[in-house]
Amino acid sequence: MRKTAREALVSYSFCLPAYLIFTVFIFIPILWSFILSFFDYNILTLSAPRFVGLYNYTKLIKDQVFWVSLRNNALYSIVYVPISLILGFIFALLLNDNFPGRNFFRMAIFIPSVVSLVIESIIWMLIFSAHPSGVINRFIRIFGIPPQGWLSDPRLALFSVAIFMIWRSFGYNMLLYLAAMQNIPAELYEVAELDGAKPWQKALHITLPMVKPTTFFLTVTSVIDSFQIFTPIYIMTGGGPGYSTTTVVNYLYQKGFQEFAMGYASAMSYILFIILVILTVIQRKGFRAEQITL
Numbered sequence: 001m002r003k004t005a006r007e008a009l010v011s012y013s014f015c016l017p018a019y020l021i022f023t024v025f026i027f028i029p030i031l032w033s034f035i036l037s038f039f040d041y042n043i044l045t046l047s048a049p050r051f052v053g054l055y056n057y058t059k060l061i062k063d064q065v066f067w068v069s070l071r072n073n074a075l076y077s078i079v080y081v082p083i084s085l086i087l088g089f090i091f092a093l094l095l096n097d098n099f100p101g102r103n104f105f106r107m108a109i110f111i112p113s114v115v116s117l118v119i120e121s122i123i124w125m126l127i128f129s130a131h132p133s134g135v136i137n138r139f140i141r142i143f144g145i146p147p148q149g150w151l152s153d154p155r156l157a158l159f160s161v162a163i164f165m166i167w168r169s170f171g172y173n174m175l176l177y178l179a180a181m182q183n184i185p186a187e188l189y190e191v192a193e194l195d196g197a198k199p200w201q202k203a204l205h206i207t208l209p210m211v212k213p214t215t216f217f218l219t220v221t222s223v224i225d226s227f228q229i230f231t232p233i234y235i236m237t238g239g240g241p242g243y244s245t246t247t248v249v250n251y252l253y254q255k256g257f258q259e260f261a262m263g264y265a266s267a268m269s270y271i272l273f274i275i276l277v278i279l280t281v282i283q284r285k286g287f288r289a290e291q292i293t294l
Helices: 003-036 055-061 064-094 102-113 117-127 135-141 157-181 186-194 199-210 212-227 231-236 248-258 262-293
Strands: none
Touching (some): 003 262, 055 262, 064 157, 064 199, 064 212, 064 248, 102 157, 117 135, 117 231, 157 199, 157 231, 186 199, 199 212, 248 262
Protein backbone atom coordinates (compact mmCIF):
# COMPACT_ATOMS: atom_id res chain seq x y z
CA MET A 1 0.00 0.00 0.00
CA ARG A 2 1.34 3.43 -0.93
CA LYS A 3 2.27 5.79 1.89
CA THR A 4 -0.32 8.43 1.00
CA ALA A 5 -3.10 5.85 0.80
CA ARG A 6 -2.05 4.38 4.15
CA GLU A 7 -2.01 7.82 5.76
CA ALA A 8 -5.46 8.55 4.35
CA LEU A 9 -6.75 5.23 5.70
CA VAL A 10 -5.37 6.00 9.15
CA SER A 11 -6.93 9.47 9.07
CA TYR A 12 -10.35 8.12 8.08
CA SER A 13 -10.13 5.42 10.74
CA PHE A 14 -9.84 8.14 13.39
CA CYS A 15 -12.92 9.87 11.94
CA LEU A 16 -14.90 6.62 11.65
CA PRO A 17 -16.42 6.70 15.18
CA ALA A 18 -17.73 10.24 14.59
CA TYR A 19 -19.12 9.21 11.19
CA LEU A 20 -20.85 6.19 12.73
CA ILE A 21 -22.39 8.28 15.53
CA PHE A 22 -23.59 10.88 13.01
CA THR A 23 -25.06 8.22 10.74
CA VAL A 24 -26.83 6.24 13.45
CA PHE A 25 -28.10 9.06 15.66
CA ILE A 26 -28.57 11.95 13.20
CA PHE A 27 -28.67 11.00 9.51
CA ILE A 28 -30.84 7.87 9.80
CA PRO A 29 -33.40 9.51 12.17
CA ILE A 30 -33.63 12.52 9.83
CA LEU A 31 -34.22 10.27 6.83
CA TRP A 32 -36.69 8.08 8.74
CA SER A 33 -38.68 11.09 9.99
CA PHE A 34 -38.95 12.40 6.43
CA ILE A 35 -40.29 9.06 5.25
CA LEU A 36 -42.60 8.87 8.25
CA SER A 37 -44.12 12.26 7.42
CA PHE A 38 -45.97 10.55 4.55
CA PHE A 39 -47.46 7.90 6.84
CA ASP A 40 -50.06 7.68 9.58
CA TYR A 41 -48.17 6.10 12.46
CA ASN A 42 -49.00 5.84 16.15
CA ILE A 43 -45.97 4.96 18.28
CA LEU A 44 -48.18 3.82 21.15
CA THR A 45 -49.84 0.96 19.26
CA LEU A 46 -46.70 0.13 17.22
CA SER A 47 -48.96 -0.81 14.34
CA ALA A 48 -47.56 -0.80 10.81
CA PRO A 49 -47.34 2.71 9.30
CA ARG A 50 -50.16 3.43 6.85
CA PHE A 51 -49.20 5.44 3.78
CA VAL A 52 -51.27 8.62 3.47
CA GLY A 53 -49.21 10.63 0.99
CA LEU A 54 -49.40 14.39 1.55
CA TYR A 55 -52.34 14.15 3.95
CA ASN A 56 -50.25 15.15 6.99
CA TYR A 57 -49.02 18.27 5.20
CA THR A 58 -52.46 19.33 3.95
CA LYS A 59 -53.91 18.70 7.40
CA LEU A 60 -51.15 20.83 8.90
CA ILE A 61 -51.99 23.76 6.63
CA LYS A 62 -55.59 23.69 7.94
CA ASP A 63 -54.51 23.28 11.59
CA GLN A 64 -55.34 26.55 13.37
CA VAL A 65 -53.25 25.66 16.44
CA PHE A 66 -50.20 25.24 14.22
CA TRP A 67 -50.68 28.74 12.80
CA VAL A 68 -51.11 30.14 16.30
CA SER A 69 -47.89 28.45 17.40
CA LEU A 70 -46.10 29.79 14.32
CA ARG A 71 -47.36 33.30 15.12
CA ASN A 72 -46.12 32.92 18.70
CA ASN A 73 -42.73 31.88 17.37
CA ALA A 74 -42.62 34.94 15.11
CA LEU A 75 -43.56 37.32 17.95
CA TYR A 76 -41.02 35.73 20.26
CA SER A 77 -38.32 35.99 17.59
CA ILE A 78 -39.10 39.67 16.93
CA VAL A 79 -38.58 40.46 20.63
CA TYR A 80 -35.77 38.03 21.45
CA VAL A 81 -33.37 38.32 18.49
CA PRO A 82 -32.78 42.09 18.17
CA ILE A 83 -32.70 42.81 21.91
CA SER A 84 -30.27 39.98 22.69
CA LEU A 85 -27.98 41.10 19.84
CA ILE A 86 -28.09 44.77 20.83
CA LEU A 87 -27.38 44.01 24.49
CA GLY A 88 -24.56 41.66 23.52
CA PHE A 89 -22.97 44.36 21.36
CA ILE A 90 -23.36 47.11 23.97
CA PHE A 91 -21.86 45.04 26.79
CA ALA A 92 -19.04 43.90 24.49
CA LEU A 93 -18.21 47.56 23.87
CA LEU A 94 -18.30 48.33 27.58
CA LEU A 95 -16.16 45.33 28.54
CA ASN A 96 -13.69 45.63 25.67
CA ASP A 97 -11.71 48.36 27.46
CA ASN A 98 -9.14 47.46 30.08
CA PHE A 99 -10.28 48.30 33.63
CA PRO A 100 -10.15 46.59 37.04
CA GLY A 101 -12.68 43.77 37.39
CA ARG A 102 -13.27 43.45 33.65
CA ASN A 103 -12.81 39.67 33.62
CA PHE A 104 -15.18 39.26 36.55
CA PHE A 105 -17.98 41.12 34.76
CA ARG A 106 -17.34 39.16 31.57
CA MET A 107 -17.62 35.89 33.46
CA ALA A 108 -20.70 37.00 35.43
CA ILE A 109 -22.58 37.96 32.26
CA PHE A 110 -21.57 34.82 30.36
CA ILE A 111 -22.31 32.27 33.11
CA PRO A 112 -26.12 32.16 32.52
CA SER A 113 -25.43 30.87 28.99
CA VAL A 114 -23.83 27.68 30.31
CA VAL A 115 -25.99 26.97 33.38
CA SER A 116 -28.70 24.32 33.04
CA LEU A 117 -31.69 25.77 31.20
CA VAL A 118 -34.04 23.67 33.34
CA ILE A 119 -32.70 25.13 36.58
CA GLU A 120 -32.83 28.67 35.23
CA SER A 121 -36.39 28.17 34.01
CA ILE A 122 -37.51 27.06 37.47
CA ILE A 123 -35.77 30.02 39.12
CA TRP A 124 -37.32 32.52 36.73
CA MET A 125 -40.71 30.89 37.15
CA LEU A 126 -40.43 31.80 40.84
CA ILE A 127 -39.22 35.32 39.97
CA PHE A 128 -42.28 35.77 37.74
CA SER A 129 -44.63 34.49 40.43
CA ALA A 130 -48.08 36.09 40.23
CA HIS A 131 -48.21 36.35 44.03
CA PRO A 132 -47.88 39.90 45.39
CA SER A 133 -44.68 38.81 47.16
CA GLY A 134 -43.10 37.64 43.89
CA VAL A 135 -39.78 39.28 43.04
CA ILE A 136 -40.96 41.20 39.98
CA ASN A 137 -44.29 42.14 41.55
CA ARG A 138 -42.55 43.47 44.67
CA PHE A 139 -40.27 45.55 42.46
CA ILE A 140 -43.01 47.11 40.33
CA ARG A 141 -45.04 47.83 43.47
CA ILE A 142 -42.43 50.49 44.25
CA PHE A 143 -43.70 52.41 41.23
CA GLY A 144 -47.35 51.94 42.17
CA ILE A 145 -48.00 49.19 39.61
CA PRO A 146 -50.34 46.42 40.83
CA PRO A 147 -49.17 42.77 40.80
CA GLN A 148 -49.25 41.09 37.42
CA GLY A 149 -49.77 37.47 36.41
CA TRP A 150 -46.61 37.35 34.35
CA LEU A 151 -46.95 33.72 33.32
CA SER A 152 -50.72 33.38 33.73
CA ASP A 153 -51.76 36.40 31.68
CA PRO A 154 -52.00 35.59 27.92
CA ARG A 155 -50.80 39.13 27.13
CA LEU A 156 -47.65 38.86 29.25
CA ALA A 157 -46.65 35.18 29.29
CA LEU A 158 -44.74 35.05 26.00
CA PHE A 159 -43.09 38.40 26.70
CA SER A 160 -42.00 37.14 30.13
CA VAL A 161 -40.36 34.05 28.64
CA ALA A 162 -38.61 36.28 26.09
CA ILE A 163 -37.19 38.46 28.91
CA PHE A 164 -35.78 35.39 30.60
CA MET A 165 -34.20 34.06 27.40
CA ILE A 166 -32.70 37.46 26.56
CA TRP A 167 -31.08 37.52 30.00
CA ARG A 168 -29.73 34.04 29.43
CA SER A 169 -28.37 34.46 25.90
CA PHE A 170 -26.97 37.97 25.51
CA GLY A 171 -23.82 36.97 27.43
CA TYR A 172 -23.02 34.44 24.70
CA ASN A 173 -23.53 37.13 22.06
CA MET A 174 -21.30 39.45 24.06
CA LEU A 175 -18.50 36.87 24.11
CA LEU A 176 -18.54 36.42 20.34
CA TYR A 177 -18.62 40.18 19.80
CA LEU A 178 -15.66 40.55 22.15
CA ALA A 179 -13.73 37.97 20.15
CA ALA A 180 -14.51 39.85 16.94
CA MET A 181 -13.48 43.19 18.43
CA GLN A 182 -10.06 41.81 19.34
CA ASN A 183 -9.31 41.48 15.60
CA ILE A 184 -10.10 45.12 14.76
CA PRO A 185 -6.82 46.99 14.03
CA ALA A 186 -6.08 49.56 16.72
CA GLU A 187 -4.85 51.95 14.03
CA LEU A 188 -8.44 52.56 12.92
CA TYR A 189 -9.37 53.89 16.35
CA GLU A 190 -6.19 55.96 16.59
CA VAL A 191 -6.91 57.68 13.27
CA ALA A 192 -10.51 58.30 14.35
CA GLU A 193 -9.30 59.89 17.61
CA LEU A 194 -6.97 62.18 15.65
CA ASP A 195 -10.00 63.28 13.62
CA GLY A 196 -11.86 64.07 16.84
CA ALA A 197 -14.32 61.16 16.71
CA LYS A 198 -16.35 60.56 19.84
CA PRO A 199 -16.71 57.08 21.40
CA TRP A 200 -20.19 56.56 19.99
CA GLN A 201 -18.97 57.59 16.52
CA LYS A 202 -16.13 55.06 16.67
CA ALA A 203 -18.57 52.36 17.74
CA LEU A 204 -21.03 53.24 14.98
CA HIS A 205 -18.61 53.79 12.09
CA ILE A 206 -15.73 51.44 12.94
CA THR A 207 -16.72 48.71 15.39
CA LEU A 208 -20.17 47.93 14.03
CA PRO A 209 -19.11 47.55 10.36
CA MET A 210 -16.06 45.48 11.32
CA VAL A 211 -18.11 42.95 13.31
CA LYS A 212 -20.80 42.47 10.65
CA PRO A 213 -19.78 38.83 9.92
CA THR A 214 -20.31 38.08 13.62
CA THR A 215 -23.62 39.93 13.55
CA PHE A 216 -24.75 37.85 10.58
CA PHE A 217 -23.75 34.61 12.29
CA LEU A 218 -25.49 35.56 15.54
CA THR A 219 -28.61 36.73 13.72
CA VAL A 220 -28.97 33.44 11.83
CA THR A 221 -28.30 31.25 14.86
CA SER A 222 -30.54 33.38 17.11
CA VAL A 223 -33.45 33.14 14.68
CA ILE A 224 -32.99 29.37 14.48
CA ASP A 225 -32.81 29.12 18.28
CA SER A 226 -35.91 31.27 18.66
CA PHE A 227 -37.91 28.90 16.46
CA GLN A 228 -36.61 25.88 18.38
CA ILE A 229 -37.44 27.13 21.88
CA PHE A 230 -38.98 24.37 23.96
CA THR A 231 -37.64 23.90 27.50
CA PRO A 232 -38.60 27.29 29.04
CA ILE A 233 -42.10 27.10 27.54
CA TYR A 234 -42.56 23.51 28.70
CA ILE A 235 -41.46 24.26 32.27
CA MET A 236 -42.73 27.80 32.85
CA THR A 237 -46.09 27.90 31.05
CA GLY A 238 -46.74 24.49 29.48
CA GLY A 239 -47.81 26.34 26.33
CA GLY A 240 -50.56 28.26 28.12
CA PRO A 241 -52.59 30.08 29.13
CA GLY A 242 -54.61 28.60 26.30
CA TYR A 243 -52.23 28.54 23.36
CA SER A 244 -50.70 31.96 24.08
CA THR A 245 -47.16 30.58 24.51
CA THR A 246 -47.41 27.40 22.45
CA THR A 247 -44.55 27.31 19.93
CA VAL A 248 -44.09 25.01 16.95
CA VAL A 249 -41.70 22.71 18.81
CA ASN A 250 -44.02 22.52 21.81
CA TYR A 251 -46.94 21.66 19.54
CA LEU A 252 -44.76 19.13 17.73
CA TYR A 253 -43.90 17.52 21.07
CA GLN A 254 -47.57 17.43 22.02
CA LYS A 255 -48.56 15.71 18.77
CA GLY A 256 -45.62 13.31 18.66
CA PHE A 257 -45.08 12.32 22.29
CA GLN A 258 -48.40 13.01 24.00
CA GLU A 259 -50.87 12.14 21.26
CA PHE A 260 -48.38 9.73 19.61
CA ALA A 261 -49.17 10.95 16.08
CA MET A 262 -45.58 10.59 14.94
CA GLY A 263 -46.31 10.95 11.22
CA TYR A 264 -48.07 14.26 11.77
CA ALA A 265 -45.28 15.48 14.07
CA SER A 266 -42.67 14.53 11.45
CA ALA A 267 -44.51 16.56 8.81
CA MET A 268 -44.55 19.51 11.20
CA SER A 269 -40.81 19.23 11.78
CA TYR A 270 -40.11 19.43 8.05
CA ILE A 271 -42.39 22.43 7.63
CA LEU A 272 -40.37 24.10 10.39
CA PHE A 273 -37.16 23.08 8.62
CA ILE A 274 -38.33 24.69 5.36
CA ILE A 275 -39.29 27.89 7.20
CA LEU A 276 -35.85 28.11 8.82
CA VAL A 277 -34.09 27.51 5.50
CA ILE A 278 -36.13 30.30 3.87
CA LEU A 279 -35.38 32.70 6.73
CA THR A 280 -31.67 31.87 6.56
CA VAL A 281 -31.55 32.48 2.80
CA ILE A 282 -33.36 35.81 3.21
CA GLN A 283 -30.93 36.92 5.91
CA ARG A 284 -27.95 35.85 3.82
CA LYS A 285 -29.18 37.77 0.78
CA GLY A 286 -29.92 40.81 2.92
CA PHE A 287 -26.42 40.68 4.40
CA ARG A 288 -24.84 40.42 0.93
CA ALA A 289 -26.95 43.27 -0.40
CA GLU A 290 -25.85 45.45 2.49
CA GLN A 291 -22.20 44.61 1.81
CA ILE A 292 -22.62 45.59 -1.85
CA THR A 293 -24.26 48.87 -0.82
CA LEU A 294 -21.42 49.63 1.54
